[in-house]
């Protein structure tokens with residue numbers, strides 16, 4: 266899976282994306298993350314990428330030319346146009362289900378907006394879909410892009426060391442994860458649930474399934490409803 270990220274802050278990506286799971290996945294050649302600096306494609310001698318909005322208003326808007334040329338640089342020579350996703354508050358809110366769909370793509374282009382937004386003609390012409398990571402306002406699309414890359418990459422076979430954790434992945438089966446404990450068996454008088462020390466794997470699995478159901482019913486009744494429908 267290849268992610269080409271069009272951004273004004275490529276160094277941010279390099280830092281975060283070489284860490285932990287994504288870093289190892291890149292070393293294994295399972296995932297490739299390229300950060301493309303939109304500013305490298307300005308035609309303007311002051312490397313301008315934004316301008317005042319027509320019609321007035323506060324803030325600046327990202328201009329067409331640098332983004333169009335960065336897009337052309339990334340897609341030239343490709344026989345198929347990769348799916349272009351614009352990280353924006355107006356997009357469909359990202360879910361695990363969408364991440365599973367996206368993990369089937371070979372090549373994704375993620376466009377990160379900044380300032381007060383981007384020229385609408387970029388969205389009309391280049392963007393296939395807008396995705397939001399939740400209903401809140403951020404400074405730029407970089408964090409949403411990193412969130413998408415993380416949750417999609419985890420679903421690519423071979424990226425997670427034990428595919429087992431894949432099946433337990435919270436939200437994967439639509440339920441929240443069961444509680445986790447580790448040594449010591451008692452910490453300052455607080456014990457670990459007996460069942461987990463019993464060694465009865467069938468009972469432990471049953472207890473964990475009950476915990477997942479119970480937690481989802483309490484913490485996320487909306488997910489619980491979904492789950493019951495899907496049964």
Ligand SMILES: CN1CCN(c2ccccc2CNc2ccc(C(N)=O)cn2)CC1
Pocket residue numbers: 352353354377378379380381382383396397398399400401402403404405406409
């Ligand atoms: C004050 N507005 C300026 C313009 N901006 C904007 C507009 C369009 C695209 C990107 C941005 C960058 N911000 C983002 C991005 C994503 C999310 C998300 N929820 O996924 C939240 N915020 C929205 C904020």
